[in-house]
Amino acid sequence: MRPSIAVEDVTVRYSNGVTAVEGASFALGPGTICALVGVNGSGKSTLFKSLMGFVRPAAGHIAIAGLEVRQALKRGLVAYVPQAEEVDWNFPVLVEDVVMMGRYGHMGLLRIPRQADRDTVGEALARVNMLPFRHRQIGELSGGQRKRVFLARALAQGGQVILLDEPFTGVDVKTEDQIVALMRELRAEGRLMLVSTHNLGSIPEFCDQVVIINRTVLAAGPTATTFTPANLQRAFGGALRHIQLGGAALHADADTRQLTVISDDERPLVLYGEEDGKALAGEDAPLDRQDARR
Numbered sequence: 057m058r059p060s061i062a063v064e065d066v067t068v069r070y071s072n073g074v075t076a077v078e079g080a081s082f083a084l085g086p087g088t089i090c091a092l093v094g095v096n097g098s099g100k101s102t103l104f105k106s107l108m109g110f111v112r113p114a115a116g117h118i119a120i121a122g123l124e125v126r127q128a129l130k131r132g133l134v135a136y137v138p139q140a141e142e143v144d145w146n147f148p149v150l151v152e153d154v155v156m157m158g159r160y161g162h163m164g165l166l167r168i169p170r171q172a173d174r175d176t177v178g179e180a181l182a183r184v185n186m187l188p189f190r191h192r193q194i195g196e197l198s199g200g201q202r203k204r205v206f207l208a209r210a211l212a213q214g215g216q217v218i219l220l221d222e223p224f225t226g227v228d229v230k231t232e233d234q235i236v237a238l239m240r241e242l243r244a245e246g247r248l249m250l251v252s253t254h255n256l257g258s259i260p261e262f263c264d265q266v267v268i269i270n271r272t273v274l275a276a277g278p279t280a281t282t283f284t285p286a287n288l289q290r291a292f293g294g295a296l297r298h299i300q301l302g303g304a305a306l307h308a309d310a311d312t313r314q315l316t317v318i319s320d321d322e323r324p325l326v327l328y329g330e331e332d333g334k335a336l337a338g339e340d341a342p343l344d345r346q347d348a349r350r
């Protein structure tokens with residue numbers, strides 16, 4: 057199957073000489089939700105920027121649905137849901153206008169929306185439960201509502217590859233669940249979602265694939281075999297809080313099982329160990345036994 061994203065030996069260097077990404081390679085197919093995981097400054101946003109054509113790799117090659125990035129962007133194949141900090145929320149723009157921006161690539165030079173564009177915008181807003189807010193200023197919405205509006209923009213665009221930069225930051229658990237449910241629907245429609253997140257605890261819940269980076273790709277592949285304590289340790293080192301509980305600190309009885317909590321800065325990953333935590337003792341155990349809520 058042709059990959060939706062193929063990143064081959066990509067190096068990205070900024071004009072100040074910083075090499076933010078070096079020799080990164082991974083490939084992802086359609087109908088996938090993939091987490092992009094790494095410490096602050098590991099190159100996640102830079103990777104997104106190169107997939108969006110904002111920065112050009114100094115070396116290597118990126119293909120999106122078999123096309124050069126520029127061609128894929130021209131065809132509206134890549135949609136982007138930005139981090140909250142990247143948006144000027146004081147800019148006076150209505151919710152429906154933000155979503156209409158997703159239709160620009162489908163319009164002529166003068167960008168005059170047709171009825172079909174308006175219908176698509178309405179459908180996208182309905183899909184994220186934001187239709188009643190269509191005439192509100194974007195700056196008047198909550199963090200979770202804003203996220204949903206930008207998701208609607210991606211839907212209206214019809215992108216086959218959707219890049220989500222920290223979609224869960226600043227949203228409540230209910231909104232997070234809605235976003236995850238929507239991503240699952242989009243996966244069933246054959247779209248690829250690449251999700252940058254510090255929410256380690258929710259990754260095994262909804263991501264089929266994981267790409268772990270620290271300037272280069274440290275590991276990439278199915279969640280069950282890639283999202284392992286050993287790989288996380290390599291990626292995060294001391295930046296990850298690693299708390300292990302057992303014995304009298306955890307149990308009122310003679311239960312010897314251990315509990316391991318691995319946390320970046322958002323939802324922690326909780327692992328229930330075997331007796332004495334053997335299953336987790338430095339082994340590359342898959343993290344498929346998590347169950348944590350903030």
Ligand SMILES: Nc1ncnc2c1ncn2[C@@H]1O[C@H](COP(=O)(O)OP(=O)(O)OP(=O)(O)O)[C@@H](O)[C@H]1O
Nearest residue numbers: 070072074076094095096097098099100101102103
């Ligand atoms: N415009 C820029 N010019 C120069 N250096 C940059 C630029 N943007 C990012 N960098 C540097 O590139 C490296 C990677 O940054 P990047 O923003 O891609 O990391 P990140 O993984 O997205 O971090 P975070 O989790 O904090 O968002 C960092 O060392 C950063 O300082």
